[in-house]
Amino acid sequence: MWRRWPPFSFLGSMLMSHVMNTYARLPVAFSHGQGCRITDTEGKEYLDALSGIAVSTLGHAHPKLVAAIAAQAGRLLHTSNLYAIREQEQLSDKLAELSGMQEIFFCNSGCEANEAAIKLARFYGHKKGIDTPTIIVMEKAFHGRTMATLSATGNRKAQAGFEPLVSGFVRVPYDDLEAIKAVAEHNKNIVAVMLEIIQGEGGIYLASTEYQKGLRQLCDEQGWLLICDEVQCGMARTGKWFGYQHAGIQPDIATLAKGLGSGVPIGACMVSGKAAGLFGPGNHGSTFGGNQLASTAALTTIATIQQDSLMANAESVGALIRQWLAEALAGLKGVTEIRGHGLMIGVELDRPCGELVGKALAAGLLINVTADKVVRLLPPLIFSEKDARELVDRITPLIKEFLAA
Numbered sequence: 001m002w003r004r005w006p007p008f009s010f011l012g013s014m015l016m017s018h019v020m021n022t023y024a025r026l027p028v029a030f031s032h033g034q035g036c037r038i039t040d041t042e043g044k045e046y047l048d049a050l051s052g053i054a055v056s057t058l059g060h061a062h063p064k065l066v067a068a069i070a071a072q073a074g075r076l077l078h079t080s081n082l083y084a085i086r087e088q089e090q091l092s093d094k095l096a097e098l099s100g101m102q103e104i105f106f107c108n109s110g111c112e113a114n115e116a117a118i119k120l121a122r123f124y125g126h127k128k129g130i131d132t133p134t135i136i137v138m139e140k141a142f143h144g145r146t147m148a149t150l151s152a153t154g155n156r157k158a159q160a161g162f163e164p165l166v167s168g169f170v171r172v173p174y175d176d177l178e179a180i181k182a183v184a185e186h187n188k189n190i191v192a193v194m195l196e197i198i199q200g201e202g203g204i205y206l207a208s209t210e211y212q213k214g215l216r217q218l219c220d221e222q223g224w225l226l227i228c229d230e231v232q233c234g235m236a237r238t239g240k241w242f243g244y245q246h247a248g249i250q251p252d253i254a255t256l257a258k259g260l261g262s263g264v265p266i267g268a269c270m271v272s273g274k275a276a277g278l279f280g281p282g283n284h285g286s287t288f289g290g291n292q293l294a295s296t297a298a299l300t301t302i303a304t305i306q307q308d309s310l311m312a313n314a315e316s317v318g319a320l321i322r323q324w325l326a327e328a329l330a331g332l333k334g335v336t337e338i339r340g341h342g343l344m345i346g347v348e349l350d351r352p353c354g355e356l357v358g359k360a361l362a363a364g365l366l367i368n369v370t371a372d373k374v375v376r377l378l379p380p381l382i383f384s385e386k387d388a389r390e391l392v393d394r395i396t397p398l399i400k401e402f403l404a405a
Contacts, residue, residue: 026361033060036380036387038366049379049391050366054200054232054344057259057301057310059380065262068300069293078291087295094302098241100250101270105279106290108265110231110257111144116269116284117194117227117253118148122168123278124225125191132167134189135227138174140202140371141195143229152194154202174199175207177214184222192225192253193218197243200232203371204339204346212247225252225275231267235259236305236381238342239315246341259381264297266290310381318342321377321388328396334403336373343383347375349403356402365394375399 031041036059038048051057058065072087079085092104105116118135125133137143141154150159151166159165170187172179174195184190193215199205219226228251233243237259240246244254252275257267267289271278288294305311322338322345329335329347336348352372360367368376375395379387 026358028361035059035061036383044364046361046364046366047387047390047394048366049377049383049395050368051259051378051380052263053368054237054258054378055263057235057237057262057381058304059382062262062304062382064304065297065300068296069264072293072296076292078288078293080287081285081289085290085292085295087292087299088290091290091295091298091302094299095256095268095270098302099254099270100272101254102272102276103270105269105271105284105286106295107257107267107269107286108288108294109144109267110229110255111146111149112286112289113231113255113257113267113269114143114149114152114194114229115146117229117255118152119284120253120269120271120275120278121192121194121225121227123283124275125189127278128191128223130189130191132189133191134168134170134187136180136183136190136193137169137171138195138199139171140174140199140205141229142199142201143194143196174202174205175211177211177218180215180218184218190222190224192227194227194229196229196231196233197246198233198238198341198344200344200376201370203348203374204344204376206339206341207247209247212244212249216249216251219252223274227251227253228255230254231257232378233341233344235301236311236314236342237344237378239311239318240342241311243341260301261294261297262301264294266294266298305381308382313383314342314381317379317383317385317388318345320385321345321379321392324388324392325396328392329399332400332403335399340377343377343379343381345377346370347377347399349373349375349399353402356398359398359402360395363394363398365391365398367395 029041030038036048039045122133137152139154143149143152148166197207228244230242234256252273254270260266325338334350336350338347354369370376
């Protein structure tokens with residue numbers, strides 16, 4: 001039995017399919033896009049300031065990506081990781097060059113990459129003779145919705161109803177080195193610390209440089225692995241290839257996904273130092289991970305970022321957006337803070353503001369609200385100064401109107 005799409009009659013009479021109801025979908029579907037613009041099935045155009053939640057690095061229908069994907073699809077889509085994959089090897093070499101890491105495991109998503117990181121940490125602990133390896137994770141963290149990554153996530157709303165959660169995690173406040181030191185004094189089963197350099201789902205919170213450097217030093221002193229979840233903030237979005245590079249630290253494990261393939265599903269778990277050489281054949285695997293099509297998309301994404309100076313663009317345009325928002329919203333009661341790095345920006349209000357997503361949609365703008373009170377902006381890395389000006393001009397009156405209500 002097909003059901004009508006509640007609470008709307010989508011496109012007048014569209015009926016809901018048999019897709020499982022796991023998303024509170026907005027009443028819109030898109031047919032095509034170009035650059036930073038995307039058009040719905042009714043012909044209405046929107047400015048995309050969300051990028052499919054930090055996925056569409058190169059925007060929509062980027063000619064270099066379209067050509068590369070089409071050419072690769074005409075040659076070979078997939079074989080298996082039972083065989084050598086030339087494109088995957090090229091991608092691993094490129095990521096190692098950019099990240100300073102030594103080995104890369106490829107998968108299909110961020111939660112898969114984080115699952116690999118968690119398994120690596122446990123494997124590392126067992127090799128050290130620790131029977132119950134434990135990972136320190138952060139409040140307000142988000143690492144995925146598989147059972148292990150959900151257990152590592154610091155969101156009780158997301159975890160509710162899925163107990164018993166996976167054991168082996170200890171939670172501490174974000175950006176609080178003393179809290180981690182306190183755990184170290186009493187828990188001898190710790191093997192790793194896992195964090196997002198910028199918490200995306202948690203509300204665009206940035207780990208301070210001092211904290212990151214102190215954490216790196218502490219992990220070295222304790223013999224722990226440092227795991228950086230770069231799924232949302234990685235791939236040049238912050239003005240560096242990876243968020244940890246702003247502080248000049250080197251993690252033992254870093255995870256990627258989202259923007260790596262500009263919309264083609266691919267994830268990566270990168271390792272170095274104490275984490276390198278841990279996994280051997282049979283310890284982990286993926287059917288689709290790093291296949292020819294996904295690896296080609298990632299290689300093309302990286303090449304385009306470099307050729308078109310998109311990393312510098314993310315830094316400069318993101319700074320302009322934050323500056324213009326600060327000027328436009330200056331002195332406005334209800335605006336708590338404007339923060340971020342590069343094209344990963346949060347505008348925190350003093351009250352829940354989820355309704356702004358629908359208001360922005362009606363105004364031809366794609367945005368998101370996370371952590372109930374934070375307007376999240378994640379534009380494509382091709383966003384221009386003109387696009388930035390339009391974004392600020394469109395969203396400012398929406399925020400002002402909302403706060404005045």
